[in-house]
Amino acid sequence: MRIVVVGGGGTIGRRLVPALRSNGHDVVVAGRTSGDVHVDLTSHATIEAMYREVGAVDGVVSIAAHGALDEFKTLTSDALHENMQAKFFGQVDLVLTGQHHCADGASFTLTSGIFADQAWPHVTGGGVISGALHSFVLSAAIELPRGMRINVVSPTMIGDSVATFDEHFPGMRPVPMNELVDHYLRCVEGDDTGDIIRAYG
Numbered sequence: 001m002r003i004v005v006v007g008g009g010g011t012i013g014r015r016l017v018p019a020l021r022s023n024g025h026d027v028v029v030a031g032r033t034s035g036d037v038h039v040d041l042t043s044h045a046t047i048e049a050m051y052r053e054v055g056a057v058d059g060v061v062s063i064a065a066h067g068a069l070d071e072f073k074t075l076t077s078d079a080l081h082e083n084m085q086a087k088f089f090g091q092v093d094l095v096l097t098g099q100h101h102c103a104d105g106a107s108f109t110l111t112s113g114i115f116a117d118q119a120w121p122h123v124t125g126g127g128v129i130s131g132a133l134h135s136f137v138l139s140a141a142i143e144l145p146r147g148m149r150i151n152v153v154s155p156t157m158i159g160d161s162v163a164t165f166d167e168h169f170p171g172m173r174p175v176p177m178n179e180l181v182d183h184y185l186r187c188v189e190g191d192d193t194g195d196i197i198r199a200y201g
């Protein structure tokens with residue numbers, strides 16, 4: 001299958017892209033400055049341009065753009081809205097726009113995160129983004145045209161990011177990278193749709 005992986009040059013992507021290639025897929029990596037094709041999830045025009053460039057792909061995987069940490073006592077609705085631009089609205093736009101460009105039966109695999117289900121300090125934005133993505137996937141799964149599928153992987157802190165995030169989330173048990181990669185592979189290669197895959201280690 002021909003698969004575009006948005007954020008494929010990042011921490012998860014560095015594990016997932018070789019796994020997809022070793023399973024025989026033709027992978028196009030996309031990012032703002034990294035990858036084979038350039039796209040910024042905050043820009044609808046670049047999403048349209050990416051789909052025109054890559055053609056009718058069989059799968060879209062999104063592993064790009066984090067929710068920013070925040071301080072609840074100083075959080076504003078404007079800041080929350082800004083925080084949602086790439087990871088929530090950008091991934092939503094990948095699907096809303098992609099439904100008109102992708103091949104029949106194509107899959108969309110989005111990425112959310114554990115804060116949809118667990119409250120931790122300083123992640124109000126991250127929680128709202130991920131919870132909203134879960135709701136979006138449920139609706140999209142029953143309305144996508146031409147046999148298209150959609151699922152979302154919701155990771156806890158990942159094994160390869162412990163050094164980066166451990167100080168913010170002490171005691172959070174990471175999900176092993178091979179387990180996480182298997183979840184994405186199943187979304188791309190399987191038949192399921194509407195799944196929220198809680199990769200919580």
Ligand SMILES: NC(=O)c1ccc[n+]([C@@H]2O[C@H](COP(=O)([O-])OP(=O)(O)OC[C@H]3O[C@@H](n4cnc5c(N)ncnc54)[C@H](OP(=O)(O)O)[C@@H]3O)[C@@H](O)[C@H]2O)c1
Pocket residue numbers: 006007008009010011012013030031032033034035039040041042063064065066067086087090111112113114154155156157158161165
């Ligand atoms: N790492 C974790 O522990 C963890 C845990 C739970 C959930 N997640 C989620 O998993 C996803 C991937 O995480 P990661 O750690 O692999 O991220 P990462 O290492 O920061 O890599 C992000 C990738 O996305 C691209 N990107 C960033 N912003 C973008 C934008 N606006 N438009 C298009 N591409 C963009 C980056 O390339 P360019 O700079 O070239 O654009 C990069 O290739 C994120 O949604 C993250 O929140 C991660």
